[in-house]
Amino acid sequence: MTTLYIDADACPVKDEALEIAGRHSVACVFVSNGGMRPSRYPGARMVTVADGADAADDWIVEAVLAGDVVVTSDIPLAARALEKGAKVLNSNGRDFTPESIGTALSMRAFQQHLRETGESKGYNKSFAPADRSRFRQSLERNLRALR
Numbered sequence: 001m002t003t004l005y006i007d008a009d010a011c012p013v014k015d016e017a018l019e020i021a022g023r024h025s026v027a028c029v030f031v032s033n034g035g036m037r038p039s040r041y042p043g044a045r046m047v048t049v050a051d052g053a054d055a056a057d058d059w060i061v062e063a064v065l066a067g068d069v070v071v072t073s074d075i076p077l078a079a080r081a082l083e084k085g086a087k088v089l090n091s092n093g094r095d096f097t098p099e100s101i102g103t104a105l106s107m108r109a110f111q112q113h114l115r116e117t118g119e120s121k122g123y124n125k126s127f128a129p130a131d132r133s134r135f136r137q138s139l140e141r142n143l144r145a146l147r
Contacts, residue, residue, distance in 0.1 A: 001027065002146050004139075005060045005086075006044075007072035008032040012127050013091045013135045017071055018043050020136065024143045029063070031056045069142055071135075075101070087142045092127070093134030095142070 004021045008014060008030035018041055021028040028044040030036060033051055049055040057077040064070060066085025072078055078088045078096040088096040 002143070003027045003029060003063075003065070003068045004143075005064055005068060005070045005081075006030045007056060007060060007070070007074055007077060008036060009056065010073070011071060011091050013071065013132060014041065014044075016132065016136050017139060020139045020143065024147075026069075026143060031060050067146060069139070069146070071139070087146070089135070089138050089142060091135055092131035093136070093138040095138060 002024075004017060004026050006014060006017055006029065009032045011017075014030065018028050022043055029047060030041060030044045031047045031049060033056055034048050036046060036048070047059060049059045054077075057072075057074060057080070060070060060072075060077065061080045061084065064081050064084050064086045067087075069087045069089070070078070070081040071089055071091060072081070073091050075096075078090075079101045081088045082096060082098055082101055090096065
């Protein structure tokens with residue numbers, strides 16, 4: 001059975017993910033370092049991990065199986081989940097794939113270099129309604145494909 005794992009600490013599409021998972025009868029697991037109210041997401045399993053930079057990522061990678069779906073904006077986590085055979089999508093609805101993850105990792109390293117040298121301030125693009133819509137469509141498409 002497919003499980004949907006959400007890297008939940010900064011995920012802007014938790015409500016949408018839970019709704020769509022419920023419609024497909026897919027278990028939904030929110031993994032965070034804390035600070036989430038379980039009562040807000042009664043249909044999800046809530047996992048709180050110890051503090052640590054990659055504790056939530058490590059937990060997801062340990063739990064994920066081939067055929068599961070992971071929602072994350074964390075590119076290294078996406079790469080690790082892809083290695084285990086999971087489908088991975090960004091909260092903006094863009095799929096991470098084995099073909100695209102190398103480019104994403106390279107761009108991440110390049111952007112980090114620019115921030116470290118002061119060439120870039122590191123501002124992220126704001127989350128737009130089109131991103132939310134694209135996420136809904138992408139998750140729907142991915143869960144249908146796994147049936």
